[in-house]
Amino acid sequence: MMYLSQTDPELAQLIQRELVREQEGLELIPSENIVSRAVLEALGSVGTNKYSEGYPGKRYYGGCEAVDAVENLARDRAKALFGVTHANVQPHSGSPANQAVCFALLNPGDTLMGMHLYAGGHMTHGLELNFSGTYYHSVQYTARQDGYIDINEMRALAQEHKPKLIIVGGTAYPRIYEWTLYKEIADEVGAYLLADISHVAGLIVGGQHPTPVGIADVITTTTHKTLRGPRGAMILCNGEESDYLKPPPEKSRKYLPTMIDRAIIPGLQGGPHNHQTAAIAVALHEAAQPEFKEYAEQIVINAKALADSLLQYDFHLVTGGTDNHLLLVDLTNKGIPGKVAEKALVDAGLTVNKNTVPHDPRKPYDPSGIRLGTPTLTTRGMKKEEMKKVGQYINRVLSAPDDARVIETVRQEVKDLCAQFPIYPDLSYL
Numbered sequence: 060m061m062y063l064s065q066t067d068p069e070l071a072q073l074i075q076r077e078l079v080r081e082q083e084g085l086e087l088i089p090s091e092n093i094v095s096r097a098v099l100e101a102l103g104s105v106g107t108n109k110y111s112e113g114y115p116g117k118r119y120y121g122g123c124e125a126v127d128a129v130e131n132l133a134r135d136r137a138k139a140l141f142g143v144t145h146a147n148v149q150p151h152s153g154s155p156a157n158q159a160v161c162f163a164l165l166n167p168g169d170t171l172m173g174m175h176l177y178a179g180g181h182m183t184h185g186l187e188l189n190f191s192g193t194y195y196h197s198v199q200y201t202a203r204q205d206g207y208i209d210i211n212e213m214r215a216l217a218q219e220h221k222p223k224l225i226i227v228g229g230t231a232y233p234r235i236y237e238w239t240l241y242k243e244i245a246d247e248v249g250a251y252l253l254a255d256i257s258h259v260a261g262l263i264v265g266g267q268h269p270t271p272v273g274i275a276d277v278i279t280t281t282t283h284k285t286l287r288g289p290r291g292a293m294i295l296c297n298g299e300e301s302d303y304l305k306p307p308p309e310k311s312r313k314y315l316p317t318m319i320d321r322a323i324i325p326g327l328q329g330g331p332h333n334h335q336t337a338a339i340a341v342a343l344h345e346a347a348q349p350e351f352k353e354y355a356e357q358i359v360i361n362a363k364a365l366a367d368s369l370l371q372y373d374f375h376l377v378t379g380g381t382d383n384h385l386l387l388v389d390l391t392n393k394g395i396p397g398k399v400a401e402k403a404l405v406d407a408g409l410t411v412n413k414n415t416v417p418h419d420p421r422k423p424y425d426p427s428g429i430r431l432g433t434p435t436l437t438t439r440g441m442k443k444e445e446m447k448k449v450g451q452y453i454n455r456v457l458s459a460p461d462d463a464r465v466i467e468t469v470r471q472e473v474k475d476l477c478a479q480f481p482i483y484p485d486l487s488y489l
């Protein structure tokens with residue numbers, strides 16, 4: 060057998076470089092994680108060789124017996140873990156999942172309502188540059204000055220615009236989503252409610268965040284954030300399944316499963332990524348183990364500990380803290396743009412991303428804040444004590460973002476800390 064390092068040493072070197080970067084640095088981007096060796100193995104498996112357009116038992120290609128069983132396993136595990144009757148595990152990632160829900164529920168020009176990007180929403184929740192703000196009439200709710208979702212504004216906008224779909228969920232919201240409140244508003248105007256739980260799916264499974272199951276009409280989630288699986292996504296709902304090869308008897312809540320399945324294929328996608336489906340199945344199995352609950356609990360403990368540490372150094376946290384896995388830091392009082400902070404921290408081995416804050420006067424590519432999260436550090440086994448150190452590193456770097464000596468000293472300390480928490484001790488691409 061020829062290894063990658065022999066057939067393509069240049070590429071092997073690059074993958075090794077990424078492995079070393081992940082090992083030697085603190086990955087604080089809240090949407091990232093470190094998957095298990097089992098997930099990596101499934102993701103690198105022969106499923107990638109196979110075409111299987113359609114769904115198990117009704118494919119457009121022969122030879123799908125094994126991949127049918129893989130997809131059924133992934134679907135069954137998703138249904139059991141989240142407590143729904145239907146799971147579609149084929150969306151290639153989060154944006155296609157949200158596109159599929161819009162395609163299933165809306166007609167072009169219909170009104171949808173989602174949280175503005177600056178308030179912590181996602182592009183696919185109605186940003187004007189995105190498909191969701193281009194093909195649909197998008198109404199955007201925001202956050203209050205204190206950073207919490209503005210429920211009053213959400214209700215007023217819903218009453219005024221009568222959206223057909225309300226989307227809740229986001230990428231930079233550090234607090235609990237209050238599903239029943241949003242459902243109340245959706246019901247008042249006859250809208251579907253989509254809960255995009257991409258960021259908090261692992262916390263929901265681990266009992267650290269309320270579930271939207273039984274409240275929201277449809278749920279989308281990526282599989283690679285707190286859920287700690289491969290890149291991918293799922294769409295979850297309840298309802299009656301009919302033959303996906305034919306339109307359902309009517310477009311209604313009752314037939315959501317078929318409407319969703321038909322939106323994925325033939326609506327938007329061709330063949331599912333079978334290796335990705337296999338890796339999702341592995342991750343769902345891992346998330347069903349008792350240790351995963353402890354993991355989810357520790358993510359939140361660590362996020363709160365990191366928040367406490369940063370507050371000590373007079374960092375301004377949007378909403379004043381966190382209930383989940385992430386923190387949004389408004390650096391206005393420090394006089395450092397998010398972009399400059401991101402660069403200095405990355406140079407010091409702390410990977411973060413610049414981020415807009417609610418009502419940000421600056422633009423997304425040069426915003427006022429940074430976003431931090433604890434899923435990856437928690438996967439490595441770090442606890443409160445390490446979070447205290449991370450807060451201190453961040454303070455030292457952002458107190459002197461132009462000082463190369465400070466950055467180099469912190470970088471070495473970060474490397475030493477990371478050496479105590481190896482990620483894949485026996486993995487090498489060279």
Ligand code: DSN
Pocket residue numbers: 090153181230
């Ligand atoms: N890009 C993801 C995140 O970082 O939150 C959202 O899609």
